[in-house]
Amino acid sequence: MTEPVKMTMIDAINRALHDAMEENGKILLLGEDVADPEDGGVFGATRGLSTRFGEDRVKSTPISEQAIVGAAIGASLVGYRPVAEVMLMNFMTVAMDMLVNHAAKLRFMSGGQTSVPITVRTMTGSGLSLGGQHSDFVEAWFAHTAGMKVVIPSSANDAYGLLRSAIDDADPVIFVETLPIYWAQGEVSFERIPIGKARVCREGSDLTIIAYGQMVSHSLTVATELAKQGKSVEVIDLRTVSPWDRETVLASVAKTGRALIVHEAVKEYGVGAEIASVIGEALFGRLVAPVQRLGAAYCPVPFSKPLEQAFAPNAESIGAAAAALLS
């Protein structure tokens, strides 16, 4: 086995794409700026890959999101496994027809005759002063669409392992990379991580916090702080938003009796509502407190720094919500 190596999430993604393309000639890359003459992407996630694998397989595209996702779908229908980059999650809106009406539905509408094994990588996240059209989390839209999977890694290791599994997957996978943690370092073990399985990051007995993306590290900070007060908090990184790991979540909440779901997307109609509802139905008699949700404020992502800081959950607001649940 390859020895674990410390690297950033962005390098882990680059390495996952490299290793996948090396193993399987059917894996293709396309997206705005992804080839090396265009710097291998605005953040360099695909740097070096067109030089290594050629511009037939790694194609920079015009700024044409519908054409990008459409081309990925078409090639996937006949045996290729394209990884399309839609630079920012807000730009997924421009390609919603291709994603929702085609990628997610062609397997079903063809009665299983065709499948769409594409991975759509996209980046987003508040905290970088990018404002309302460059930092939204809209994962609930895709989780609500039958026929696709939604994966959101929280670390370099998960980014590598989940991306390898996403590329292997026979269904369309939306792979959401969180920009503010893009340059965080972590040990990468170069092993695949199964889609649909959550990770218990920290064990505890009094409260379960369910999070994903950059909310995981905030939640772990809170758990460490609360431990000093004698409170035992279990933290679950969902890793896959759809299909989500009911088994791990329900087992944890059955044990702790309390649940707090945290996400960076706006709270209203969010992923947290689905999880809270399932917990409520399954564990009604065993809960010692109502399930709580924490999400971003019901507004577009703001620009001004104090506003942006107040927009999404952070260690302080997660800590306050956790403390209230435990009191």
Add this chain to the structure above:
Amino acid sequence: MSNYPKPDGPTLRAIYEKAARIQFNDERVIKEIKAGKLVMPFYSTRGQEIIPAAISVSLTDDDYVNTIYRGGHDQIAKGFPLPDYWAEIAGRVTGACKGKGGPMHLTYPAKGIMVTTGIVGSTAPIANGLAWAAKLEGKGRVTIANFGDGAANIGAVHEAMNMAALWQLPVIFVCQNNAYAEHTSMARSTRVDSYAKRAAGYAMEGIRVDGNDPDEMYGAARWAIDRARAGEGPTFIEATTFRFNGHLIGEAGGYMDKELYAASQTRDPMPILRRRLVDQGIAAAGELDALDASIRAEIDAAVQAAYAADYPDPSELKVDVLVDAIA
């Protein structure tokens, strides 16, 4: 047009056979709907038979076709088996898509019928991906992207045409201009008088032909197909035609120009082609009568088999959503 290949006698007869199958099938669908035996939205292709018939005589099962909700003619020309077609539009489990697609989402990859979409303009971006895959394979496969004049004004088509030209993909964009986009005439939706002119904006070959004339349609298609197979890139063909039955079966077509409609009826391409085959000694009238009768018998058998088949079991709702059945 003088430089384009001309269809010989056997090719014209093959075009007739395909076109007759399309016409009789279309008429039978309408008959079954009017008899209350089929409940479905139906977008008749009566009047547009020659376009796909004259294209597909130059295609093989290995070539790809994408089409739209008004695509029965494209599918049948490409070889969609009638029993699979009828069982699908009747919603039976024996249908090509197990009754999950229906008339607007017919798929038959074994004959290269890759995507039928109900979303205007979406055939083009996906066709690029099929063509990209074909180019990588190097086997000379061609992809046809069919759409109507309404779709010519959709952004996805423009994105796709630009990308196809940029990447020199073996794809042929066939704009079947039947004079009305739903209920809106070309003059009331589009300033340019020919969509083919737009091809120049993408540095692409653009041809406008009478889509009801087998010589013109065959010649232009054959020229474009040969170019695509030889790696000379995409072609845009605007095939003018006329839709005899309104947008959707059941609507009166009151928005249609009455003179234009009357004139189109005198130019019905089907009797014209039949007369020509007889006059030029390509086929005897009796031979065509026998051919017509055998096609009608084939359709009748497909209809009866469809009605005799079972509907899908409700458990099918959970199958083909994702690669693994949903629990």
